[in-house]
Amino acid sequence: MASALPTLLLVDDEAHALNAMRMALEDEFDCLTAPDAEAATRLMEENYVQVIFCDQRMPGRSGVEFLTEVRDRWPDVVRIIITGFTETNDMIAAINRAGIYQFLTKPWHPDHLLMTAKNATQLFRLNREHAQMSLEMRHLPRSMEAKLADQRRALREGLGFESVLRAPNSPMNAVIEQARQYASFDVPVLITGAPGTGKAALARAMHYASLRADRPFHEIDVTGVSDDILEVELFGARRGAVTGSPMSRIGLVQKADRGTLFLNGLHDLSPRMQLVLLRLATEGAWRPLGAHEMSRSDIRLIAGAGIDLRAEVAAGRFRSDLYYALARATLVVPPLAERPGDLGILAQSLLFDAARAHGKPVQGLSEDAIRFLEQYDWPGNLRELENEVTRMLIFSQDALLGPELISRHILQAVPGRAGSDPALDAVLTARGPLKTRVEEIEARILRETLTRLRWNKSRAAEELGLSRVGLRAKIDRYDIRAPGRAAQSEED
Known part of the structure; x- marks a missing residue:
């Protein structure tokens, strides 16, 4: 059979x-x-x-x-x-x-x-x-x-x-399943999540899974963009309407007609632009700069916000009618701190992308390096992770990148507890004997120094101002163990 x-x-x-x-x-x-x-x-x-x-x-x-x-x-x-x-x-x-x-x-x-x-x-x-x-x-x-x-x-x-990389048991799986359901219904979607969590990639995947997949997909991040520039980018301008530009401009709304437009950074919109977008979201109506008549487009709007827009509505900083026009369906993308199982896949993929871009062949990240990356909470999410693996690539001498290349504040993250700086703040502000709190900080410094120096105890002792016997005693006292592949001979 x-x-x-x-x-x-x-x-x-x-x-x-x-x-x-x-x-x-x-x-x-x-x-x-x-x-x-x-x-x-x-x-x-x-x-x-x-x-x-x-x-x-x-x-x-x-x-x-x-x-x-x-x-x-x-x-x-x-x-x-x-x-x-x-x-x-x-x-x-x-x-x-x-x-x-x-x-x-x-x-x-x-x-x-x-x-x-x-x-x-x-x-x-x-x-x-x-x-x-x-x-x-x-x-x-x-x-x-x-x-x-x-x-x-x-x-x-x-x-x-x-294209949305994740592990089989990732928290992103539930988000992807929701996105698959929303993709086939031609309604606006609001995606919230911290900056750098991958909202644009999710919006793009929804477009290519929708009935509009054969039409254009365009995206724009409106964060920090002035109203005048944003209005021209979105709606275009008639000939002579923009100072110094004799040509007419076609905006993204017209380019994305019958397709999808992803507006990221929605929480940063001014009250005037919120009103302009309300007309587009509810009526499909818009006006190029310098035009007298209204135009109409058939586009699907997907919006992204880095904060909870409901709180902004409650505080009176965001229009409730625009919020409800765009939030027919909502998705929440979790930060990397809640996705430690995804770190290995994401870091390897970002590393290979950087290696191709810079023409520097690599074999990947060692298991020990991935283990250290998983212990950090990545407040900057994918952008911070991309910066870190690119930095590791620049300083790497071997094809397999080890933990000694990782930035010091990441190496000092406490194993089994997400984050470095929050954990340090907790030690500094917690109650308890001074000796206990100082010892925890000392253990983190020892772990970071040994890893950065590839467990060369002679160099570590010299840098820390300790004897080899004193360093060995502290390693035993704090039960600091060398990762299998990072460990080298004590006599190196």
């Missing part, structure tokens, strides 16, 4: 890599393994495989060569390549010759691997159903076009929300 689980083929010449992939995936998939392209080809001929994870560097045929053959013989199979290298030539060759669906760079995160496998099997199923319906349309009435259009929308929806 055939297995009820989707079948994956894992190809890698390193046995430990195959075992690691199989252990991460076998609970939800039927996993076949092969050490090289020849063995993998035999398994393809004997099994109904839906997705292939293949290493690029293997003896004999490379991953690109093998997946190119797979594309010719089994074109429906979703092909994913895993590589510890990021050479541009390899990437271009893989995309053009083998039709690669996705790249995974070593070291991969188990949650990222599992999510990729789920998305790939879903894409395989949707592609097969799409192909089946295309075949049926050759023989059935035109009414089948509606069914095919639904299938295309399902494909777009999967690709749209896939």
Whole structure:
């Protein structure tokens, strides 16, 4: 009897890599393994495989060569390549010759691997159903076009929300499920969340999962923008209406006609612009600068706010009629402090993006580095995380980035307790013996110094003004343990 689980083929010449992939995936998939392209080809001929994870560097045929053959013989199979290298030539060759669906760079995160496998099997199923319906349309009435259009929308929806990276047990999953429901209903949506939590990415995913997916998506952050400039950006201007600009300007409202416009930073709007947007939100009416007649647009408005607009309405700082016009549906994006399980996936993805942008190949973040990043509360959210991994990339000397590259205030975050500065404030303001409070601060300084110096105790003792015996005594006293990969010889 055939297995009820989707079948994956894992190809890698390193046995430990195959075992690691199989252990991460076998609970939800039927996993076949092969050490090289020849063995993998035999398994393809004997099994109904839906997705292939293949290493690029293997003896004999490379991953690109093998997946190119797979594309010719089994074109429906979703092909994913895993590589510890990021050479541009390899990437271009893989995309053009083998039709690669996705790249995974070593070291991969188990949650990222599992999510990729789920998305790939879903894409395989949707592609097969799409192909089946295309075949049926050759023989059935035109009414089948509606069914095919639904299938295309399902494909777009999967690709749209896939861009919002998260772990399988992430708090973002509930937000994504709500967003999927709202996406198919043509109503305004208000997304609230701290700056840098990813509101724009969520709005974009909703657009591509909506009935307006074939139309334009535009976004603008109105924070700190003056009314005059914002009015021109949104509604455009007639010829000569803007000083120093003899040409007419087309605004985002007109550009996004029949599509979606995402307005971020809504809480920063002036009372005058709130009134102007109210007319657009309720009537679809707007007027370019210098025009006399009103124009109308059919756009879907998605708004983003960095604070709770209900409190602003209650305080009289935001119009209640505009709030209710835009908040037909609402979403709340949690901060990174509430998503520690997502940190590994997000940090690795941001690091690889930065590595490609700056042309500096990397293998990723070590497990110890990710562990330290997960202990910090990231008040700046994704923007702060992006800045940190870019800084680590700049100072890195090895392809695998370790915790010694992490900023000192992050290394000093107390393990098991989110945040660095809030925790320090708690120590400084708490009641209790001075000795106990000073010891907690001392332990954090010791942990940060040892990690930054890769557990070279001689250098740490010298920097802290301690003897090696004194440093060892404090390490034992505070039970400070070296991360497995960060530890080096005491004699370094």
